[in-house]
Amino acid sequence: GGDLVETAFLVQGLICVREYFKNSTDTTETGLSQKADQLWKEVEWNWYTQGQNVLYWHWSPNYNFQMNHKLQGFDETLITYILAAASPTYSIQKSVYQQGWARNGGIKNSSSQYGIPVVVNHNGANGNVGPMFWSHYSFLGLDPRGLSDEYVNYGDVTANHAKIMYQYSIANPKGWNGYSAKNWGLTASYSRNSDGTTGYAAHQPNNDLGVISPTAAISNFPYTPTESMNYLRFLYNENYSKLIGVAGPYDAYSLHYNWVTPRYLAIDQGPINPMIENQKSAFLWNLFMNAPDIRSGLIKLGFHSTQHGF
Template structure:
C-alpha cells in the first residue's frame, strides 16, 4: 500500500513538473505528435447495409457455376474445394438472400430473375425422392451426393428450408412482368411437388430421411424443439400432400411435453430444447424456421413464439457476457453461439453446434447477426465490433468469416452457406419485415398454420 501511495505522489509531482511552462516561454513547448488517420465508424444504417451486401455476395459471386445455387462451403484459401457440392437448405437461404439483394439494389432485378430461373430449371431436373431433394446435390449433374452412407435420398428438413425460399420467390415475383411471372410459376410448381405426407411413413409423425436403397433405416423422427418447426408447418400447408395436424401435436409437440418451465438468467426457456433440457440450444434453432415464419404475435397452445425466440437470443447473449468458462474475448459486444466451424483443444478444426452446454470458446458471427429482430441493441453492438474494430481480421470477401476465437487467436477464413444465408434475410426482417410479410401472406401458409392451431394477431388469423 505504501509503495502504491509513493508512486502516486511521485507521478503527480512528475506530471505537474512536466506540464509547467519553461522559463522564458509562456506558450510552452508542445510534445511531438505522429499524425494518424481516424477510423471511419459506420452509422447503424451503413453497417447493416454493408453486412447485408457482403453476405449476399456469397450467393451471387460465389454460387455454384452451373446450377447458380449455393455451394455447401467456400474456403478462401482453397476456392476449388468441393466446388460442385450444392446444399439444398443453404440454397433456400440463398434464394431469400438474393431477394434481399434485389430489394436493396445490391443486384440487378432482371439479372436476378434470369439467374433464379436457371436455378429453378436445375431443381426441376435434379434428383428428387417423393418430391424431396437430397441434402447435397451435384451442381454439374443434378444427381444426389450422399451426405452419409444411408443419407442418399430425400431430406425433408433441408427441402423445407428450400421451400421456404421457393414460396418467398413466388410471392415476390408473382405480380411482375412476364419473365417474373414465369419464375414465380416455376417456384410454385416445385413447392407443390413435395410429397410431405410420404415422410410420415403412415404415422402421426414426420421422419427426416428416406432412401431408395435403405428406406427408413435412418429412422430420425422430427420431435421438438430444434430447427424443424418449419417442416411441420409446410407439411400442413401443402394442398395435395398435407400431413395430418395430429402429427404436429403428437410428434413435434410430444403430446405437450415440449413445454418446459425452466428459466435461464431470469428468462423463461419455454420449450425443451433437444439435448439441453432446462437450457437453450444453438441459436440457429431460433433462425432457420423463422426466415419466413414471423414469430411476432404468433401463438399456439404451446408458446408465444416471439417470447420463445427473443428469450433464446437474449439467453445466449447473457451467457456470453457472464462467460462462465472465462474465455478471453467474450463480452457484450463479442457474443453468439450456434453451429459452425470450431477449434478443438488440440488445435485441429471441426464442426459443432455451439451452445451453453457445448461452449468451445468459439464465436460464430451469424448467431448474433441473425438474431437482429430479437436482440437489436445487442446485435448492433456485435455488428459494430466486427466492422469498426475487427474488419481486417474477421471479415472477408463475402462478409464475416464463419467462426473465430479471440481466446485462441483463431479465425477460419471460409464460409458455410447455411450460416451466411441467414444474415441478410434476418437483418431485413428486422429492418422492414420483407420476408416475413411475403411468407406469412401466402394463402397456403396461413391455412397450414390455422390447421395446426396457430394464431397471428399481426396477420389476422
C-alpha cells in the same frame, strides 16, 4: 435420397419467390413464380410420416427410412411441419404436428436462465438453450412475432433464446477470454479442434468451446437489435482486418485461442441477410405469412398470429 428438413428450408424460400413475382406483368417473372409453385406442390410431405403421427427426416430408395430420425421440437425443424400442413397436395393432419413436433405438450418448458423463461424444451440442452440457428432457419419466412399455437408463443421462444444466449456470453461461466456484451453468440459453425485444427461443432451453453460464430448474433437482429448492432460494430470497427473477409465476417473465431478460420459456410451465411431485412422491413415475413396456403396451414394447426391477423 430425400432430406425433408433441407427441402423445407428451400421451399420456405420458394414460397417467398412465388409470392413476390406472382402478380408481375413480366412473363419471365410470372413463369418463375409458377415454377416455384410447382416445385412446392410436388413435395410429398405426408410420405415422411410412415403412416404415423410424426415426420421423419430422411428417406432414400436404397436405405428406405433406415435412419428413422423423428422431427420433434424444439430445434430447427418447425418449418417442416408448417409446410407439410399447408401443402395443398400432400398434406399432414394436425395430429401429426401435435404428437410429433409438440409431443402432446411435452415441448413446453417451465425453467428459466438468467431470469428469462426458456419456454420450450431445447433438444438435448437439459433445461438450457440450444444453438442459435434453431431460432433462425424456420423463421426466415415464418414470422414468430405474436405467433402462438396451443402450447407456446414462438415470439417468446425466439426472443428469449437470443436474450439468454446474450446473457450467457456476458456471464461467461467457462471463463473464455474475449466473451463480453459486444462479443457474443453460439451456434453451429466451423470450430477449433483441441489440436488447433479446424473442425465443426454445434456451439451452445452445454457445448461451449470458446468459439464465437458471427451468424448467431447477426441473424438475431429481429430479436436483439441493439445487442446485435453492438456486435456488428465490434466486428467492423474493432476487428476488421482480423475477422472480416471478402464476403463479410468469417464463419467462426476464438479470441481466447487467437484463432480464426478464414472460411465461409453457406448455411451460416444464409440467414444473415434475410434476418437483417426482416428486422428492417419484415419483407420476407410478410411475403411468407400472407401466402394463402401458408395461412391456411397455420390455422389448420391451431396457430394464431397477432402480427398478421389470424
